[in-house]
Amino acid sequence: MTAVHTPRYFGIDGCPDGWFCVGVDAEAGWTITVIAADAIAKHVVSARAVFIDIPIGLVDSGPTERTCDLEARRMLGRPRGSSVFPVPARASLSARDYREALSLNRRQTARGISKQAWMIAPKIKAVDDALQNDASLRGVLHESHPEICFWALNGARAMRHNKKTVAGRQERMALLKQLFPPTDALFDEAVKRYRRRQVAMDDIVDAMVLAVSASLGDSHYRTIPNSPPRDATGLAMQMVFSAPPLRKI
Numbered sequence: 001m002t003a004v005h006t007p008r009y010f011g012i013d014g015c016p017d018g019w020f021c022v023g024v025d026a027e028a029g030w031t032i033t034v035i036a037a038d039a040i041a042k043h044v045v046s047a048r049a050v051f052i053d054i055p056i057g058l059v060d061s062g063p064t065e066r067t068c069d070l071e072a073r074r075m076l077g078r079p080r081g082s083s084v085f086p087v088p089a090r091a092s093l094s095a096r097d098y099r100e101a102l103s104l105n106r107r108q109t110a111r112g113i114s115k116q117a118w119m120i121a122p123k124i125k126a127v128d129d130a131l132q133n134d135a136s137l138r139g140v141l142h143e144s145h146p147e148i149c150f151w152a153l154n155g156a157r158a159m160r161h162n163k164k165t166v167a168g169r170q171e172r173m174a175l176l177k178q179l180f181p182p183t184d185a186l187f188d189e190a191v192k193r194y195r196r197r198q199v200a201m202d203d204i205v206d207a208m209v210l211a212v213s214a215s216l217g218d219s220h221y222r223t224i225p226n227s228p229p230r231d232a233t234g235l236a237m238q239m240v241f242s243a244p245p246l247r248k249i
Contacts, residue, residue: 007024008047008215009049009211009214010044010049010051011206014120016199017198017199018037018039019034019036020194025215026215032189044140051149051211056131060090067225076151076158084147085114085117086114087117088118090128091105091107142221145239148241149210149241152241153175168202172209173187180212187204216242220242222240224238
């Protein structure tokens, strides 16, 4: 399991302890680790590509949702589309509490902010700050979404079962094993190494599909939408996923 070289591709998913990171590489094997919310830039310093399940490219004002969120919801359909929620405006990320965030978001966008979105606001801000402060991360750190990645790898079909159920986990791991044979070994090691209050089982699977999708290489990358707009700071408002691959890793 131990890699001699640092993996070139990472999948990163939020977890109770910060971020759960899976690194994969045809030469280096795979790695797993948990890092602090503000430590992404240091962890992926030599990466070729990183797929992360967090919004990148934020709205500053205006009532319209990001096109990538609207399209991703449509592509997944019901009920998986509910996993794509409206993204907070950048100004609301600095709020001291949910009530202030709600007020700021309504002022900027005429829309509220869900408690689910507020719960991950610190992580959204940490990634946004990293991208504003380190230009080298742009073009390496890509917003993605696990359910969109599974949708793409499953022939443009959403997963049938909720990811938090046993059936949902088995369905997703069976698909991953077709592309990534060490799926079971990585999952078992993560379950053994971390407690569920640190990393949930669905966090492990989500990070895996992000890493596997990233590792397929940029020739397979596609974006939602096809021609993404950019936010006021130049960040693309898009979700990146990989088209069906031609090889195992």
